Amino acid sequence: MTGYDIGDRLRELVRADHLDTVRSIAERNRIAIVVGLAEYDAAGALYNNAVFIDDRGAVRGRHQKTHLFGEIDRAYFTPGSQPATVVQYRGVNIGVMICYDIEFPENVRMSALAGAHLLAVPTAQMTPFAFVADVVIRARAWENQIYVAYINHDGVENATTYVGRSSIVGPDGGVLDRIESGNGTIIAEIDTEVVRRAQEANPYLADLRPDLNSPLVAPTTDGLLHDQ
Numbered sequence: 059m060t061g062y063d064i065g066d067r068l069r070e071l072v073r074a075d076h077l078d079t080v081r082s083i084a085e086r087n088r089i090a091i092v093v094g095l096a097e098y099d100a101a102g103a104l105y106n107n108a109v110f111i112d113d114r115g116a117v118r119g120r121h122q123k124t125h126l127f128g129e130i131d132r133a134y135f136t137p138g139s140q141p142a143t144v145v146q147y148r149g150v151n152i153g154v155m156i157c158y159d160i161e162f163p164e165n166v167r168m169s170a171l172a173g174a175h176l177l178a179v180p181t182a183q184m185t186p187f188a189f190v191a192d193v194v195i196r197a198r199a200w201e202n203q204i205y206v207a208y209i210n211h212d213g214v215e216n217a218t219t220y221v222g223r224s225s226i227v228g229p230d231g232g233v234l235d236r237i238e239s240g241n242g243t244i245i246a247e248i249d250t251e252v253v254r255r256a257q258e259a260n261p262y263l264a265d266l267r268p269d270l271n272s273p274l275v276a277p278t279t280d281g282l283l284h285d286q
Contacts, residue, residue, distance in 0.1 A: 060096060061215055062182040069134070080109075082115065084112065084113060091110075091111045092110050092154055104136060105122040108120070108180050109121075110152065121156065122136075122140065123135065124159055126158070141165045143155065144172045151174050151176070151250075152178055153177040154177075155169070155179055160177070160198055167201075175250045175253045178209075200231035203256035210223055212241070223238060234246035
C-alpha cells in the first residue's frame with residue numbers, strides 16, 4: 059500500500075488507516091483481496107504484513123513476513139514467527155507469504171503440508187533477481203504440487219528497480235498467466251482436484267523424510283557439519 063523502498067516515510071505513511079480502505083474495496087466489489095501493508099502491533103513493533111480480506115470486508119488472516127531482506131527490511135521491520143499462514147476461502151486453502159519468504163523452500167513446504175492449494179505472494183522483487191520470478195517460483199509450485207500466485211511490484215523507487223514478471227503458476231510448474239511488466243490483470247482457475255491428483259502422482263509430500271532434516275543444521279564457519 060505504501061510502496062517499499064521509501065525510507066523513513068514508511069513510519070509516517072503506516073499511521074494512515076490503509077486496511078479500512080482495502081476492506082471497503084473488497085466489500086463494495088464482493089471480492090477477496092490479499093494486500094501487503096506495514097502494520098504496528100499492540101507492543102509497537104512494525105511488521106511487513108500480508109492481510110487476507112474476504113468479500114464481506116472481514117480480515118480472515120494475517121501473515122507477518124518471516125525472512126527480512128537486507129537493511130531495506132531490517133531497518134524497519136520485526137520478523138514474524140509463523141512460517142505458514144493458511145486461510146480457507148470458498149473451499150480453497152490459500153497460503154499467504156511475502157516476497158523473500160518464498161525463496162526459502164522450507165516455508166513453502168510447511169504451507170503445502172498445512173493443506174494449501176494456492177500460495178498467494180505479494181512481492182517487491184528487484185534487479186538483479188529476475189531469475190527468482192522466472193525460475194524459482196515455478197520450482198516451488200512443482201516441488202509442492204500447488205498453485206502459486208506471485209504478484210510483483212514494478213517500476214522504480216529510489217535505488218530499487220523492480221522486475222515485474224507477475225505470474226500464476228500451476229502444480230505442474232506451468233505458467234497459467236503472466237504480466238512481463240506494467241500494470242494489468244492475470245487470471246487463472248484454481249482447481250483443488252488438480253492439486254489432489256498432482257500430489258498423488260508426484261508424492262513429494264507423502265515421501266518426505268522429516269527425520270533427515272529436522273532440526274535443520276545451521277552452516278558452520280568452515281562449511282562442515284559437526285556433531286552437537
